Amino acid sequence: MADAVQQSWAQNLAVGDRAPRSGIARFMRRRSTVAFLMCLPLIAIIVGLVAYPALYSIYLSLLNKAQTRFIGLGNFTFLLSRDVFWMVVWQSAVFALSAVFFKALIGLITAHLINNLPTKGQRKWRGMLLVPWVIPLALSTLGWWWLFDPTHSAFNWLIRLFGGEEIPWLSDPYWARFSVILVNVWYGAPFFLIMYLAALKSVPEQLYEAAAIDGANAWQRFLHITLPMMRNIIAITVLFSLIVTFANFDIVQIMTAGGPRNMTHVFATYAFLLGIRSGDIPLGASVSLFMFPILAVAAVFILRGVRKRGREIG
Amino acid sequence: MTATAVATAAPRRRATSSLRRNRRWALIVSYVFLVLFAIFFLTPPYYMIVTSLKSDAEVAHMATNPWIIADGITLDQYKLLFTQSDFLIYFKNTVVVTLCVVAITMVVSVLAAFSLGRMKFWGSGVLAAGIFLTYLVPDTLLFIPLFQIVRALGLLNSYWGMVLVYPTLTVPFCTWIMIGYFQSIPKELDEAALIDGAGHMQMLTKIFIPVALPGIIAATIFAFTVSWAAFVYPMAFLYSSDQQVLTVGTVTSLIRADVYKWGMLMAGALVAAAPPLVIYAFLMDYYIAGLTAGATKG
Numbered sequence: 001m002a003d004a005v006q007q008s009w010a011q012n013l014a015v016g017d018r019a020p021r022s023g024i025a026r027f028m029r030r031r032s033t034v035a036f037l038m039c040l041p042l043i044a045i046i047v048g049l050v051a052y053p054a055l056y057s058i059y060l061s062l063l064n065k066a067q068t069r070f071i072g073l074g075n076f077t078f079l080l081s082r083d084v085f086w087m088v089v090w091q092s093a094v095f096a097l098s099a100v101f102f103k104a105l106i107g108l109i110t111a112h113l114i115n116n117l118p119t120k121g122q123r124k125w126r127g128m129l130l131v132p133w134v135i136p137l138a139l140s141t142l143g144w145w146w147l148f149d150p151t152h153s154a155f156n157w158l159i160r161l162f163g164g165e166e167i168p169w170l171s172d173p174y175w176a177r178f179s180v181i182l183v184n185v186w187y188g189a190p191f192f193l194i195m196y197l198a199a200l201k202s203v204p205e206q207l208y209e210a211a212a213i214d215g216a217n218a219w220q221r222f223l224h225i226t227l228p229m230m231r232n233i234i235a236i237t238v239l240f241s242l243i244v245t246f247a248n249f250d251i252v253q254i255m256t257a258g259g260p261r262n263m264t265h266v267f268a269t270y271a272f273l274l275g276i277r278s279g280d281i282p283l284g285a286s287v288s289l290f291m292f293p294i295l296a297v298a299a300v301f302i303l304r305g306v307r308k309r310g311r312e313i314g
Numbered sequence: 315m316t317a318t319a320v321a322t323a324a325p326r327r328r329a330t331s332s333l334r335r336n337r338r339w340a341l342i343v344s345y346v347f348l349v350l351f352a353i354f355f356l357t358p359p360y361y362m363i364v365t366s367l368k369s370d371a372e373v374a375h376m377a378t379n380p381w382i383i384a385d386g387i388t389l390d391q392y393k394l395l396f397t398q399s400d401f402l403i404y405f406k407n408t409v410v411v412t413l414c415v416v417a418i419t420m421v422v423s424v425l426a427a428f429s430l431g432r433m434k435f436w437g438s439g440v441l442a443a444g445i446f447l448t449y450l451v452p453d454t455l456l457f458i459p460l461f462q463i464v465r466a467l468g469l470l471n472s473y474w475g476m477v478l479v480y481p482t483l484t485v486p487f488c489t490w491i492m493i494g495y496f497q498s499i500p501k502e503l504d505e506a507a508l509i510d511g512a513g514h515m516q517m518l519t520k521i522f523i524p525v526a527l528p529g530i531i532a533a534t535i536f537a538f539t540v541s542w543a544a545f546v547y548p549m550a551f552l553y554s555s556d557q558q559v560l561t562v563g564t565v566t567s568l569i570r571a572d573v574y575k576w577g578m579l580m581a582g583a584l585v586a587a588a589p590p591l592v593i594y595a596f597l598m599d600y601y602i603a604g605l606t607a608g609a610t611k612g
Binding site: 031032033034035036038039041042043045046049050052053054056057060106109110113114116117123125126127128129130131132134135136137138139140141142143144146147149151152154157158186189190191194195198218240243244246247248249250253254267268271272275276281284285288289291292295298299302303306 | 433445447562586
């Protein structure tokens with residue numbers, strides 16, 4: 001059937017301007033029908049597997065544990081009254097903000113360092129520094145976990161070698177928080193590196209030449225040319241990374257599963273613990289939903305930034 | 315290696331002007347810091363490789379330097395992994411799931427991107443924005459309602475359930491970057507095709523797909539790496555060994571009883587990470603193009 005539609009569409013077009021008005025109208029209708037049909041699988045996925053679950057999640061969050069009756073906002077008020085939940089909120093915020101800050105910083109520094117090199121060597125360094133991003137996160141986290149192992153930690157071996165005191169990487173709550181953030185920075189910084197390196201390449205060389213003639217030093221060139229030119233891409237990557245980091249699951253789940261004393265839980269692992277492990281689906285859904293407002297705000301700003309950048313590039 | 319790089323990068327010529335001397339210092343400082351960052355970034359993979367090549371006795375021995383292999387390289391851990399564990403089942407499951415998801419993703423997103431990038435219809439602008447927003451919805455927000463849906467469909471603890479839900483991770487981004495690639499194709503090309511009497515499908519297969527091939531490769535790599543590395547969904551939906559995929563299987567099931575077989579675990583993690591790394595090694599430029607396209611195109 002689709003073939004027949006295309007055939008007649010092509011014929012209609014071949015007739016071109018001489019086609020009668022009603023013919024053009026029919027042709028437009030058909031063209032848009034074909035376009036719509038091509039989008040149908042995508043729409044099915046978005047509606048069936050993203051939009052519907054999202055709404056279903058709201059419905060679920062209003063039920064009791066056995067999913068037999070409505071309890072209104074009971075799950076939310078229960079969560080808000082729990083100290084553990086507030087710790088999760090706090091830890092998620094600290095985790096996301098500090099990890100994204102250091103990822104962006106390291107990304108910016110390494111991108112500049114690579115950009116300083118002669119063009120021939122850049123590829124090799126870029127390829128090497130992107131490796132953390134390429135290894136599936138769950139598997140590299142396993143490697144980190146082994147590095148942090150309480151009795152065999154290779155880091156502690158080095159610390160002992162230099163006469164220092166062993167660090168309880170994952171058994172002390174504060175060191176555990178530090179460790180999960182460290183792993184996240186390790187994993188995510190290469191992404192920033194790649195984005196910033198691409199952005200640095202798009203800054204016109206003449207700007208730097210003009211600045212050099214005016215006697216600007218490296219810092220001034222960075223402050224007055226590089227940063228303004230990259231502002232948009234920095235904003236997009238930071239917001240994007242905020243979403244991904246905020247919703248991160250793999251690192252905390254594998255390394256600490258939320259412990260010690262629930263102090264490393266983030267929204268995703270806490271929702272997993274309540275919803276899947278303890279079987280309280282509605283309560284787990286409520287925890288996940290708390291992520292939604294923060295993500296929505298970030299998403300709106302990203303979309304604006306991407307559109308602006310699209311216009312800049314043209 | 316670094317020393318030679320510095321030596322070749324800084325020519326022997328006498329630096330006459332201060333500008334050139336500054337430049338040379340900047341280069342040396344750059345290399346020093348890059349080496350430090352490279353150590354930071356490559357320590358975990360290096361340590362994983364070292365551990366996987368040791369014998370169990372050396373892994374357990376605490377006095378020796380853990381960073382080097384003192385007792386000689388052994389492949390016992392890999393032998394153990396392939397013969398004594400369910401690793402090969404996980405590998406097979408992941409291959410099946412990933413191939414299906416990549417195929418579904420590419421068909422769905424190329425069709426949709428062609429339609430949204432070239433033909434307009436009522437609501438197409440809204441749909442394009444909707445695709446991008448969908449990409450920003452994280453899997454950790456959806457896994458609980460999807461758990462219910464997958465269970466209702468009878469696909470809980472089946473890797474076919476993964477084939478159903480992974481496209482939510484891959485399709486939006488792949489469609490988004492394909493729209494960008496398709497829009498960069500000059501309009502004259504499809505006009506020429508239309509004059510020659512080509513239909514929609516011919517236009518797509520004869521012009522758009524060949525011309526946008528780099529974009530298609532980038533999107534395919536993205537879909538592959540995402541489905542290969544997915545962790546939240548299998549963690550929540552799969553629990554028996556014969557249905558498990560690599561990421562979750564390696565992290566949870568290879569750990570037997572209370573004894574951590576670290577050598578075998580690291581061997582498993584490395585073999586599981588190998589396919590994305592191999593693809594990255596050979597197709598780095600496409601990989602990076604796909605990575606950066608999201609924010610620079612569209």
